Amino acid sequence: MTTSVHAPALDPALAAAAPGGVLVIDFGAQYSQLIARRIRECRVFSAVVPHDASPDEVAALRPAGLVLSGGPASVYEPGAPALNPRFLELGVPVLGICYGMQAMALTLGGEVARTGAGEFGKTSLTVRSREGMFHALPAEVCWMSHRDGVARPPAGFAISAETEGAPVAAMESPERRMYGVQFHPEVVHTPFGTDLLKWFLFEACDCSPTWTATHVIEEQVERVRAQVGDSRVICGLSGGVDSAVAALIVHRAVGDRLTCVFVDHGLLRLDEGEQVESAFGRHFGVPLVHVQAQEHFLRALAGVTDPEQKRKTIGREFIRIFEREAEKLSDARFLVQGTLYSDVIESGSRDAAKIKSHHNVGGLPEDMVVELVEPLRQLFKDEVRVVGEELGLPESMVWRQPFPGPGLAIRIIGEVTAERLEILRRADFVLQEEIRRAGLYRELWQSFAVLPAVKSVGVQGDERTYAYPIVIRAVTSDDAMTADWARLPYDLLERISNRIINEVPGVNRVALDLTSKPPGTIEWE
Structure with missing residues (x-):
C-alpha cells in the first residue's frame, strides 16, 4: 500500500x-x-x-x-x-x-x-x-x-x-x-x-465529555480574540440562526468593535428584510447597518442562468459590499460569517467532492481584502442551535428553517427577474403559512417553493393560461448532509396547491418534489 x-x-x-x-x-x-x-x-x-x-x-x-x-x-x-x-x-x-x-x-x-x-x-x-x-x-x-x-x-x-x-x-x-x-x-x-x-x-482514549455548548462558546470567544486583536470587525447578518449565533459569539469577544451589516439583496422572502431589522434591533445591543442593494444584485444577476455562476456572483457582490462598509468603519479588517461544517464539506473539501459552491465558501472571490472570522466552521446546524439557546436567542430565531445565503435566486431555475421573484415570494408565503397552521414547521428541516423558469398550459375561468409551475420542496433531516422528502398530508397539499393557484398570479400548476438527498440536494441549485 x-x-x-x-x-x-x-x-x-x-x-x-x-x-x-x-x-x-x-x-x-x-x-x-x-x-x-x-x-x-x-x-x-x-x-x-x-x-x-x-x-x-x-x-x-x-x-x-x-x-x-x-x-x-x-x-x-x-x-x-x-x-x-x-x-x-x-x-x-x-x-x-x-x-x-x-x-x-x-x-x-x-x-x-x-x-x-x-x-x-x-x-x-x-x-x-x-x-x-x-x-x-x-x-x-x-x-x-x-x-x-x-x-x-x-x-x-x-x-x-x-x-x-x-x-x-x-x-x-x-x-x-x-x-x-x-x-x-x-x-x-x-x-x-x-x-x-x-x-x-x-x-x-480517556476522553472527557467536555464538548458542550458552553465549552464551544468559551473556546470560540478566545479564538476570535486571538485572531482579531484590537481591530474592528463587521458581521454579515442574514437574520438566520447561523449568522446570529456567530455575531453573538464575536460580540462577546470584541464588544463594541463589532458592527453587523445586513445586506438586503432583494432575494429574501416576503417582508423578511423588515423582520430581520426589527428582530435584531429588539434582541441585540449591537450596531446594525441596513444596506439596500436590491437593484444592485438584480443587475449583477441579469442573464445569469448557471447555478454555480449565480452563487459565485452573489458571493462576490456580498464581499464587495462588505468591503465598502468596512472602509466606512475605520477600515475594519475582519468579516464574520456563519459558515457551517456542512457548507465546507459540500463546497468541496479535500475529503469530499464539490456538490455546489456555497456563496460563503466556494463562491468567495480570491482577491478579498477582508479576513474571514468563522466561529461556527466546525459545527453542524443542530449544534449551532444548541449554542444559540445557550446564548439566549429567542426560539423563533433558533428554530428558523435554514434559508440559503443566495436566497430565492437559487430557487428560481433560470434567470432571476423581478417578476419571478415576486411570484416565488407570494407562493412561498402561502406554503409557509399553511405549514405553520398544520403544526409541522418544527418537524421539517426545510420547506419552500421552487419556480422553474418554464411555462405550461392551463385552464382558469374557462380560459387558456400559459403560466409558471411552482414546485413544493419539504424535507426532514438532522444536519442537511442527508435528507428525506417529507410525507406531507394530502389535505395539506391540496390546500397549498389551491391557494397558490388561486392567490398567486402567474402560476397555474403545483408539483411536489419526492427526491431524497442523495441522490438530489435539498436546494435545487
Missing part, C-alpha cells in the same frame, strides 16, 4: 478544537460524517480529516484517538485509499471500522481475504472475549456492509467477535491500544454501537 506524496494542509480551525478530541481518518466512506456526529453526541469533539493528510499535522492537533473509517469495497481495488502506517505510530488509541479495520490489519502484517461474497444488513454476532471493548455490552446483533474481511489478524491481536461470514468480526490489541470492528457501530441498526463508541472514547 502506498501513501500520498502531497499531503494536503488541514483546516486551521481544527487547531483550537481538536486537542483531547478524536479525529476520523476518512477513506471515502458513506458514513464518515456520521461517525464524527456520533462521537460529538457523546460530548467529545470529532472532525473528519482526509486519509492522505500529513501524520505530522494530525499529531500536532494532539487528538486523544483516531478512528479509521470505512471505504471502498476492497483494499485491493486499483487506487484504493491507503493507510499511512505513521497514523498507527502516533501513540494514541486507534479504532478501525470496516475498511478501516482491514487497512489496519493489512498494514500491520495481517491478512485480508478477497472473498467476493460478504454480509450486508442485520447480522448475528458472537462475542468470543469480554475482556476488552465488549465488556458488559449486549452485543448480539450488528449491522454489516462488506465483501472482503480479515482472515488472519496481525500478530498480537486477539479475535474478540465473529459472525457466520466474518471469522474476524472484531479484533483488539490492548497493549498497542488498537481495535477493529468489521461492522458499523455508528449506525442505529447496531443496537450497542453507541455504547461501544463510548467505551473507545472514555476507556481506551
